[in-house]
Amino acid sequence: MAKVRHGKLPGRYEMNNFIKRYPLWSVIFLLLAIAFLYLVLAPWPPELVASWGRKQIFLNALLGGITLGALYFLVAAGFTLIFGLMRIVNLAHGSLFLIGGYLGYEVATASGSWLLAFPIVFIVVGLIGLLMQFFIFSKMEGEELRQTLVSIGLSIVLADLMLWWWGGQSYSILAPQFLQGPMELPLVSNVNDSTGAVTWLRYPSVRVWILVAAIVIGIAMWLVLNRTALGMMIRAGVDDREMLAASGVRIHLVFLAVFGFGAGLAGMAGIIGATFQSLSPGEDTRFLLASLVVVIVGGMGSIVGAALGALIIGVAEQMGFVYAPTYSIVLTFLIMAAVLAFRPQGLLGTGR
């Protein structure tokens, strides 16, 4: 069953093996990592500031990319799980994101609590996902093209229903009091040459905490997938659905659970999207496209792949935006094209 563990990070043994097999690449990676750490941790000398701008700008773009990646990860994780297990390319996933955001706005305004919105939206949007799987997708199991086309139809219907109910205005959710404003991070932003006083980087606290939350959710998902019986069933289902069903597992319940969980996750991501940015008609397709790119880069069906893909796309988008604004939009698609050309199964996808 070694193949099942494709989500596992390389251990010490694999690492040593890699260094032995590709010594040149190992040195290059090491140098890149050192250069990166230097850029992040050390105060920048004047020559570097002259050519690249202030260090604060670089750090902001980097953190902006990582936090944006956290948001992308939350949307894409459900998408990739659903695809990995059921082979459904759920093109209504973006609609679940948008529904979650709108519901989150309603809950947060009605109750005055931003945090309360998360469990409620997770449950409600999760239920919507369960209903979609139970009444629609399970009726056409195994017919992948039909499922995909139906999911496109669903996304159009849902988009129009949301336009009817919430209108064309933009909605944004205000972060709660304790997350408002910036916080200081233990990263040097600037050192005053004459006094030697250190300025620490100030960064919006809501984005930092959302990044932390996304990492926690990611690790929890990884643990569930790799350390529990349910996770074992899901991984087995990803690898060989028929064999799992034949061995007596009630696979439809597993399907329902995964679909509901993925939908709930997308719904929660909607709240975060509305706090980071804003919601309006059209955001559903924007995030659907983003999660498609993320899972194509990271590898369909892999959670770690989704995290890696989200990080790459988020950082590329923000870095491109700051250092080459004209080409920033092309950049993400260039990355996708490059991955498709050289590693079509995605960076961490299994070769199937």
Next chain:
Amino acid sequence: MRKSLLGAVAVAALMLPGAALAQSGTIKIGILVALEGAFATGGQDGVRNVELALKQVNNTIAGKKIETVVAPTDTKPDTTVRMARKLVEQDKVDLIIGPLSGSEGIAMRDFAKTIPDKVVINGISGALETTWVDPAPNFYRFNLDGSQWGYGLGSYVVKKKGWKRVATIAADYSFGYTNFMGFAVDFCKSGGDIVQRFWQPLGQSDFGGIIAQLPDNVDAIYLGLGGTDAINFLNQYQQAGEKTRLIGGTIMADQTVLTAKGRAKDALKGTPTSGPFSADNKDPAWTSYVKLYQESFPANQRLPSPSLFGLGYYTATLAAIKGLEAAGGDLSNGQAKFKEALNKLQLDSPVGKITLNENRQATGTVFVNEVVDGPDGNMTSKMVDKTENVNQTLGMTTAQFRALGLPSRDAVDCAKLRAGG
């Protein structure tokens, strides 16, 4: 031989009704308006306002009955030209009122040249190029263009507020450049300095990078964004704990942004903006127009007060009525009398007197508004200043204005303008 003869008769018969229509006692107006996509609400308000203006004259001008045909577009220039062609060839309209958005306007300028015997009166499209670069002799624009909308704001912030150093963030497309240009010309001529310019790709919704780059030592930041981009910026601006004063472009503080749900828009409080009208203008021409609008339609079939788009189509229809009246409804000889009347028209519009220049582009009033708290917890805007007689060349000679170049990322040389060039 017999067949071709028959064919000729058939063609002649087909042509007859059209010829007959042109002679009869009706005038047909085609309304070219976006009814799909982002501007659908504004487009509906446009149609409503054409009807409103025509109702004031009982749909009769100089003894002739007025008929209207609505041609819906989706703001794409090729659809617009196709619908305009349908209006001319199939519906046989005498004049067209429209279109609504910038790129449609440029497409219609070119299409107008292919129908020299008809008149096109612009709806509310605001691209500078439409009446500036190679304008069509039968295309008339009675609304101000995007760069005129930005004029007057710059001198206001320098003289009344004392804000002389600004950084600017504006949308990286034609309207962003054009609206910014109007602000920058006026601002720099009044002695202001633009320290740094940022251009935001449309729909790129994470502003963290730009916010980090904003210089500290400025008096204010000019924002030439609109819609969702504006909301996203304000949201992240607050989250980053930034508190510099803001100056808004024309669509930065319009109804779309001020009625958005959530508190992001609160950052706009006290922000001056400029545009072609003021919702709380006390001028009787404006208040009577708003009253007429509100009384003519039940509350659930209109907006609370006329929109920018509605105002544009209302003014265009008003111009058509006045022009047709002056020409006595005579549309013969390639509509020569009508065109002459339009060229000479001094239009008393809800936003003051409007005249046309040699490019058939309006000269009129630009309003400066400030965002304040509204009565219902929403934000609203309050008129604080206005600049009359803003012309297409923003108070410069044609040669000086041409020297600025067309709107683009670095069209306005601030230091040169400040020095009086």
